[in-house]
Amino acid sequence: MAEKEKTKKRLEELGKMILNEIKAGNNPLLDIPIRALSNVIFNPKTRLIEMGGAESKRYFFNVAHIRKFVQTIEAAAIARELMTVDKHLSLRQVFYAMRRTIPGTKIDIVDEQTESNQAIEDMELLSKSSREQLHINANRNGAAAGKIVIKDKGDIIDWSKLGSGGWAIPSNTEEIEFKKADAKFIIYMEKAAMWERLHEDRVWDKLDCVIIASQGQATRGIRRLLQRMNTELKLPVYILTDFDPWGWYIYSVLKFGSIALAYESERLAIPNAKFLGLTADDVKKYGLERQKIRFTEKDVSRLKQMAEYDWFKENKDWQKQFKMMQEYGGKVELDALVTKGISFVSEKYLPEKIKNKDWID
């Protein structure tokens, strides 16, 4: 049975179970894994941020539980409908789809989007499926170019023949098929302007790769796409960010997962991703010391926090970087490489770093 049919079946079984319990005069119960920091762990074996085993019990016949119980079931019903008619909605649109009045009452199933969002997260955990598999989409942003040919919605799309724009990455990348891959690796970057720089220099053609950018934190669609290319096509993923605690956090989320989405790490995180962005050593090597952007208080405390994370604590290479950044007292942007030449990043920085395997793991 295809993954999609399995997901749908799990939702239907959930509904049947509840109906049967009610018919039998029992009190239906949902075991919902607890999504809180207390139930999140870093698993040193998988090198992923994962959920622990704590669950909370939610009963149907319980005035304190009933509202959330009904919301979760309503979200499941909408997901099942979306899968049946093969359509997708955004989180906001699902909120409206759920916002109806229960017949014979003046009670709406949801009043705020936080309620429908939580119901969707509960349902993801209950059905062991991601919201994308349930046909509910997150935000979209970002573009791709390079030596890959995909099939999507019946169209064959060659990422090397899309002009200056590239392929717009959709919010949901579950059903894309990879038809041909002449790329040897993927470069992910946090800034669209850097992507345009590399694209204009045809870096993907010269280095046989794929370039992908979002804006800031990668969208779920991009994270899933990178993870699928990494596991299905065996392509290494290199992450290109500024010399900046926030850029380094983007790397951290892509590689290890995040606390907020710990229950999705297995589908979204890329434990073998490498950091190819600016390091303290690069700042010296390429003479960028004068391009310093002084730390704000927020930057300083972010850097301290990062050094304390379980997934960085035992890592000597990162601890060295954190220390050197603290001593330097500032950040440096990748864009500062322009001071060395318009195409310096494409012609020198990237080829040199990749050839020398000059990345951090």
Added chain:
Amino acid sequence: MAEKEKTKKRLEELGKMILNEIKAGNNPLLDIPIRALSNVIFNPKTRLIEMGGAESKRYFFNVAHIRKFVQTIEAAAIARELMTVDKHLSLRQVFYAMRRTIPGTKIDIVDEQTESNQAIEDMELLSKSSREQLHINANRNGAAAGKIVIKDKGDIIDWSKLGSGGWAIPSNTEEIEFKKADAKFIIYMEKAAMWERLHEDRVWDKLDCVIIASQGQATRGIRRLLQRMNTELKLPVYILTDFDPWGWYIYSVLKFGSIALAYESERLAIPNAKFLGLTADDVKKYGLERQKIRFTEKDVSRLKQMAEYDWFKENKDWQKQFKMMQEYGGKVELDALVTKGISFVSEKYLPEKIKNKDWID
């Protein structure tokens, strides 16, 4: 001579003029149009927000002027280099390219990006060219799909064959060629999630059109692309936003231009664009009254401001909408149409509005 060669020539003539003046012992002078609210007018004939004629004189041999003078010339030199090597940089990257120390001094040409941004704006006015024509790119965001075939960087790209993602719109859309257009109109929307809804429903196939989305305010690349399709392909542009003063402002900028970019209205604004988004009448007609999002104080004052703008003041249709919105006391999102059915917006709202020419001008 091609537009590009003309632009380059204007920059070179500017440089020669300054050199000649200095050699002749004169004090070189730049006449810079003033970019301030006091020098912006709404031209009722063109229906565009335009610059007035006020200029300020900037002298080379003047301690109060010299810094800005040099910055403007440095920006011109970089633009000329970019055009010569046929490469592009972002605003941020140009800031780094300009941030160099003047030999024999401790003075940097620019310290902050606001300085390089202003120098670029001055240069746009002096050279009568947009920053895109000068190979300096703004932000990018957004996607397109539909019945258009373009040529870009040597690639032929069919916007109807790009899967669920669509074509990622680059920051610079100056050099795109339109090869084939079976579309009858363009729908621009402010939200990527709505674009995904219409795209999944293949609205562009059913209604013979193009769909384009950004996120919030349209990027310059998208505005220029819409304007070019409107003038070169004679395609009407319909703008789809929420029932919301901020959504209506997005329409206003696309149609009339903006105060901040008044000097670019001729290249970016679309005076014949129509508003196809939610109106007060639609809220009643489609029974969306209960989907109200209450006004914040900011919303109320924005709405008042809008009603006072020259370009809305004399427009009875808009004044009626402003009044009805004020009485209703809230906003309604397009996504609320989901309460009427997953594809209601594609199957009923849009076809009906377009068939009945139920738009606001």
